[in-house]
Amino acid sequence: MYLHREGHSILIGLAAVLATIVFVVFYFVSNSIWGIATTILCFALFVLVAQFFRVPKRTLSAQEGEVVCPSDGKVVVIEEVEETEYFKEKRMQVSIFMSPLNVHVQWTPIEGVVTYAKYHPGLFLVAWHPKSSTENERTTIVVKNNKHEVLFRQIAGAVARRIKYYVKAGEQVGQGEECGFIKFGSRVDIFLPLNSEIKVELGQKVSGMETILAKLP
DSSP, X not given: OEEOGGGHHHHHHHHHHHHHHHHHHHHHOOOHHHHHHHHHHHHHHHHHHHHTTEEOOOOOOOOTTEEEOSSOEEEEEEEEEEETTTTOEEEXXXXXXXXXXXXXXXXXXXXXXXXXXXXXXXXXXXXXXXXHHHHBSEEEEEEEOSSOEEEEEEXXXXXXXXXXXXXXXXXEEOTTOEEEEETTOEEEEEEEOTTOEEOOOTTOEEOTTTSEEEEOO
């Protein structure tokens, strides 16, 4: 496990602030108990923020035709919908909600060529709001192989307002390759062909790059 590069500057700044607070308390407060308590609280806060940026080491085990989950979290939507941005037709949508305690990296669900990658500014509705998929700040990425195209969307929430994505149109990507990061949690939507065999269930907790999301037709 290591800490993601998106957290380096935040953690350095936080460490400096917390160290200053501890120094000030020990310097101006004669009661050492307050100093010890402050140190413990500051350390706990630093660990809490640091865990947002953890990146575990994982091994890809998907077989041909299988789609891996692009993020950690909990499956909150499995339904047939009209995808209006790229496909403009009905697709099977699977949505994964990330809490602040989840790993916040996103991985590519299939290998192939990135045919579409676009950032959309927008609102910051709570991630489970029905309109968050189309009105919140988000990025849409489509990966195409020789048989299928899979669209997945990073969606900001009420707290998560910093979406990063590292791929661009025309780029070749491998399955399970790191492709983005959402700071402090939110949601990822995946759009699959209608006749895909969904391998997850509502309420299931999933692991990015490890859990098999679906089998493509």
